[in-house]
Amino acid sequence: MNPNRNSVEEAARFMQQHDRFLVLSHVNPDGDATGSALGVALILEQLGKKYVVVNEGETPAKFNFLPRFDRLLNLEKQPLDETFEAVIAVDCADESRMGDVRSFFRSDASLLNIDHHPTNDGFGSVNLIRTDAAATAEILYDVALAAGVSFNEELALCIYTGLLTDTGGFRYSNTSPKVMEIASQLLRYGVKPGEVAERCLEEITFAHIKILRLALQSLQLSHRNLVASITVRKEDFAVSGAEREDAGGLVNYCRNIEGVEVGVSFIEAEAGVVKVSMRARDRVDVSAVAKQLGGGGHAKAAGCTVRGSLPEAQDIVWRALGEALGVNSHE
Template identity: 80%
Template sequence: MNHNQEQIKEAAQFMKEHDRFLVLSHVNPDGDATGSALGVALILEKLGKTYIVINEGETPEKFSFLPRFELLRNLSQQPLDETFGAVIAVDCADESRMGDVRSLFASDAVLLNIDHHPTNDAFGTFNLIRTDAAATAEILYDVAVEAGVPFDKELALCIYTGLLTDTGGFRYSNTSPRVMEIAAQLLTYGVKPGEVAERCLEEITLAHVNILRRALQTLILTHQNQVASITVQPADFEEAGAQREDAGGLVNYCRNIEGVEVGITFIESEPGAIKVSMRARDRVDVAVIAKQFGGGGHAKAAGCTIRGEVADVQKRVWHAVGEALGVKEHE
């Protein structure tokens, strides 16, 4: 049995040994985080366990088609007067990504950390980290098989959603033969791929269009046109009638420009807190850059939150990207 198999067996055993769980993913959850958290919930149900699924902040409404979505709690709006001895964190690149949910841990809590980010700092009591996996959902599939739980449409839908979103609709370079094999197997349980893609990747809100219109007006190219950046500030959200989640995916408009190596968005959804998202092609590992600022992610997709004035944050990030590219900002 190799190391990964041992970790998968350990994770399945963790779920069987305890009776009540706190299940969480990272702040500002995406499709993999949401699908994996709800997938864990379904596995626990099948094992006869009880659980609470919670995050710091809202989960995007576009994932409301997922089973048990209605059970997801927003800690900031639904405080919980309970502490938990068994915790499962999914898709959290490091401990800080759990946010204030950590206040719900009992003093002697044991934590199972399931993740695929290279920047994960192994913060769990038990760590199932596979950086070769395209998504946390890919790892969860193996845990479900090891736990011996029966697959059905609900569980398949959660795992498929995680795979679909973290591979960009099976278009990114992390789309491996293994990912496609799992996805094909999940379709046999009744998952409708066209419907999932429409909800997760195609359908956008009018507020997203409004914020996109404003964001593109800020588009600038630097570093010999190899870096494209856009900026969104609180006034933009207000005038567009948009929320933080409506700004999701804006960074791809930057990265997809011909000749651009790194796309960046600077999103100030609240004064003084700048969410930086980066997407890269081939030459730069943006996870290394994000880690310099307390963030993390993958080589081609990473992010961080930096406090300060927008102009100062831009200057710091552009300098770090320029160092990685070997090209100065104004060259």
């Protein structure tokens, strides 16, 4: 076993041995990141521990049905005035995905890194990394058992949300027998699957529709029609009144086109900063492409941030995908 991959029992001991924690997930958090972070908070409460749970930036409002959501601090608006000896990071594919949070760590801080991304570089003092897990929430379920806490509707809801969102509603290839067994157990605590699916997978904002309408005008095929890409420019956000989170999921429209192997979205979050998301079928491991460009993720879902103009970012990504596919982007 890789020495950076510690046991569930060690993760549970980490929670039991410290008294006050900083809990965080990755920037631009999704359902697994948010559910896992709040799940950790609930486990710590049962262990009689104190915590502060944060994220660098806004957490999407669609997750506000999760317990303790109101305790999630946005560090861009609510900076902390203390430092922490014990830190727990969940669902962060690498250290950079935590954001600029190191200033809140004590110089002797210990960090528990719980994650399922193959690109995770083991940046913690204790690293519980299981790349065979469908979601970080799946790992957290085992940690909760090892810590001896009691499952209830609140904890079950957080973990279920992580499982549901990272498996695409139990549709992706990472939906394993264990995932379904855990989900079945969680439903026994009162989780309402229809309501969770409606909030996380079905309901969209009108701003999403407006940004989608603009983005679809940029849809193009390349690499012998194996790659489909979509672009959102900074001015598109201004015209539509949409926020960054409203552009989530656009990449799936590209990947779902018949015959396309890789879908890509280029989101100009601010001038000179382009957020790239990639979704793949079978021929390309997009986590390897993303890692090459300073990002990370999974074989079929990954992303990175490219510094530069939109044309520069597109050229960099298209060249990398061309190498992975063995096809020139202009073919």
